[in-house]
Amino acid sequence: MRALVWHGANDIRCDTVADPEIEHPRDAIVKVTTCAICGSDLHLHDHFMPGMEKGDIVGHEFMGEVVDVGTEAKGALKVGERVVIPFTIICGECDQCKRGNFSVCERSNRNKAMADKIFGHTTAGLFGYTHLTGGYAGGQAEYVRVPFADRTHVKIPDGLTDEQVLFLGDIFPTGWQAAAQCDIQPTDTVAIWGCGPVGQMTIRSAVLLGAKQVIAIDRVPERLAMAQAGGATTINFDEESVVERLNELTGGKGPEKCIDAVGMEAHATATLDSMMDRAKQALMLESDRAHVLREMMYVCRPAGTLSIPGVYGGLIDKIPFGMAMNKGLTFRMGQTHVNRWTDDLLRRIQEGQIDPSFVITHTVPLDQGPEMYKTFRDKRDGCIKVVLKP
Amino acid sequence: MAYYDRSSTGDTLARGLGWFSIGLGVAELMAGRSIARWMGMEDKTNLIRAYGVREITAGVGLLALGDPKPWIWGRIAGDAVDMATLAAGMEDNPRAGNARIAFGAVVAATALDIVCAQKLHQEEAAYRRQPLPDYSGRSGFPRPAEAMRGAASDAPIAEDMRTPKILQFQPSGPA
Numbered sequence: 408m409r410a411l412v413w414h415g416a417n418d419i420r421c422d423t424v425a426d427p428e429i430e431h432p433r434d435a436i437v438k439v440t441t442c443a444i445c446g447s448d449l450h451l452h453d454h455f456m457p458g459m460e461k462g463d464i465v466g467h468e469f470m471g472e473v474v475d476v477g478t479e480a481k482g483a484l485k486v487g488e489r490v491v492i493p494f495t496i497i498c499g500e501c502d503q504c505k506r507g508n509f510s511v512c513e514r515s516n517r518n519k520a521m522a523d524k525i526f527g528h529t530t531a532g533l534f535g536y537t538h539l540t541g542g543y544a545g546g547q548a549e550y551v552r553v554p555f556a557d558r559t560h561v562k563i564p565d566g567l568t569d570e571q572v573l574f575l576g577d578i579f580p581t582g583w584q585a586a587a588q589c590d591i592q593p594t595d596t597v598a599i600w601g602c603g604p605v606g607q608m609t610i611r612s613a614v615l616l617g618a619k620q621v622i623a624i625d626r627v628p629e630r631l632a633m634a635q636a637g638g639a640t641t642i643n644f645d646e647e648s649v650v651e652r653l654n655e656l657t658g659g660k661g662p663e664k665c666i667d668a669v670g671m672e673a674h675a676t677a678t679l680d681s682m683m684d685r686a687k688q689a690l691m692l693e694s695d696r697a698h699v700l701r702e703m704m705y706v707c708r709p710a711g712t713l714s715i716p717g718v719y720g721g722l723i724d725k726i727p728f729g730m731a732m733n734k735g736l737t738f739r740m741g742q743t744h745v746n747r748w749t750d751d752l753l754r755r756i757q758e759g760q761i762d763p764s765f766v767i768t769h770t771v772p773l774d775q776g777p778e779m780y781k782t783f784r785d786k787r788d789g790c791i792k793v794v795l796k797p
Numbered sequence: 798m799a800y801y802d803r804s805s806t807g808d809t810l811a812r813g814l815g816w817f818s819i820g821l822g823v824a825e826l827m828a829g830r831s832i833a834r835w836m837g838m839e840d841k842t843n844l845i846r847a848y849g850v851r852e853i854t855a856g857v858g859l860l861a862l863g864d865p866k867p868w869i870w871g872r873i874a875g876d877a878v879d880m881a882t883l884a885a886g887m888e889d890n891p892r893a894g895n896a897r898i899a900f901g902a903v904v905a906a907t908a909l910d911i912v913c914a915q916k917l918h919q920e921e922a923a924y925r926r927q928p929l930p931d932y933s934g935r936s937g938f939p940r941p942a943e944a945m946r947g948a949a950s951d952a953p954i955a956e957d958m959r960t961p962k963i964l965q966f967q968p969s970g971p972a
């Protein structure tokens with residue numbers, strides 16, 4: 408089959424590889440009909456995440472048709488069914504899964520020993536996302552093996568297009584959880600850094616969950632325009648001071664809730680801390696750039712909440728922890744517990760409350776994937792979200 | 798926004814010049830004395846070492862600090878300083894021939910720097926000429942955003958995702 412394969416920094420290729428097979432009775436094989444490139448994939452492409460190996464198949468946002476089911480998954484899944492696959496692999500039975508903390512499932516990471524050593528305790532297995540989280544083959548491919556398939560799926564009813572439901576596997580629940588874990592009150596101002604696909608979903612979620620004011624921060628004009636279309640007031644950080652504007656918009660008090668939908672590859676206009684981050688990242692003295700985190704800690708209203716869906720991979724430097732401690736800030740973060748939210752969100756899509764396909768700007772065949780990684784990363788051609796058709 | 802494209806021709810050239818800067822900088826820093834002696838300018842040893850530091854900084858800037866344009870202009874300014882130093886050092890210098898060779902090399906590097914800077918600015922201009930796509934209609938909502946505010950306030954959000962009551966901002970204080 409054809410699949411997008413990681414060969415090193417800035418080197419993802421469309422290769423012919425062996426078709427996946429059932430390896431365990433709980434597996435299923437899905438024929439991918441639609442998949443997408445995520446901001447998290449860019450961290451792999453740019454090689455900021457450790458733990459990739461040459462030959463790894465990437466991709467964790469995908470959906471399709473079940474074409475083969477292992478004996479133990481047969482009760483839950485049938486050949487021919489249409490499914491979206493969440494990017495977090497879940498067993499559904501461990502203590503964490505039972506609590507709905509799916510992204511930290513204790514059993515789905517087959518490289519648990521490595522993860523235990525590096526993270527202290529393992530997190531869930533993920534598709535196409537480094538050997539630290541299981542080294543499972545990803546979904547930017549014609550076929551995917553889905554481990555724990557009896558639990559790791561979302562069934563899609565007829566009458567909805569792939570484009571409407573695809574993002575149930577990652578960015579829609581990610582934006583939703585980012586907003587939900589802020590426990591938004593009708594009096595709240597929610598400030599969201601980053602108007603990429605995750606930021607866009609977060610903006611819509613914050614509006615639906617009833618925030619008084621949603622403020623979105625980025626510097627890419629067309630992304631800011633899309634943020635505005637979703638109901639946000641926008642700040643272009645290349646043109647205005649984020650801290651000053653946020654204070655102005657909140658009567659000098661700062662936003663109650665701050666959300667980082669940027670992650671470890673934050674850009675900044677030439678502030679000293681961001682130059683230091685870039686230099687240190689280049690010299691491998693720190694792995695992540697934390698400009699957004701610092702800005703959120705600074706501007707957030709005391710006793711407010713920081714929600715961090717943006718992905719970080721390792722070490723960050725010069726975090727004003729004393730400031731955060733004294734202001735009594737609450738931190739919420741993590742990979743998304745996708746299946747915790749999908750029933751409710753699927754229902755909202757069916758009822759027409761939201762159509763997540765608004766974010767798609769490019770649809771191309773799978774073999775154009777490698778170029779589209781660059782178009783997406785460099786924000787060329789108005790690119791916000793790329794969908795691939797195997 | 799500061800525009801740059803990390804896979805363009807201009808950027809590839811900038812990266813090449815970045816590596817060149819680092820190589821030259823390390824050589825100037827480590828072998829400053831030999832280089833100065835070869836050009837008959839031994840009194841300038843420390844100055845050449847300082848130029849080495851400048852080159853390394855420019856190299857790191859070009860390779861790792863995002864938009865290469867300011868660093869390329871920095872290199873061009875550095876080239877001018879190099880040329881001035883070399884020109885001044887050629888008077889009364891028995892090894893003026895070697896200094897002239899060095900001068901020629903700087904001229905060649907400057908030409909490349911200028912080509913690179915032009916290319917980078919052209920690429921930015923071409924990008925800015927493209928019409929902005931219009932996403933103002935892409936709300937994702939069936940009705941105006943304002944009308945959707947709070948439409949999902951009934952969402953099932955478990956207690957573990959909630960802020961403890963005492964920490965919530967309420968106009969009248971904690972309930």
Ligand SMILES: NC(=O)c1ccc[n+]([C@@H]2O[C@H](COP(=O)([O-])OP(=O)(O)OC[C@H]3O[C@@H](n4cnc5c(N)ncnc54)[C@H](O)[C@@H]3O)[C@@H](O)[C@H]2O)c1
Nearest residue numbers: 446447601603604605625669670673674716717718742743
């Ligand atoms: N927690 C999860 O489960 C989960 C799931 C999906 C994605 N993610 C993460 O969410 C983040 C965003 O993903 P995406 O797909 O939207 O990626 P993206 O790269 O398209 O979006 C990032 C956006 O942030 C903007 N940005 C950069 N620096 C900024 C700054 N200083 N201030 C404000 N905005 C800034 C960029 O211009 C860009 O538009 C990534 O880190 C991704 O890994 C997390």
Ligand SMILES: [Zn+2]
Nearest residue numbers: 445446447577
């Ligand atoms: Zn993702």
Ligand SMILES: [Zn+2]
Nearest residue numbers: 498501504512
């Ligand atoms: Zn589990």
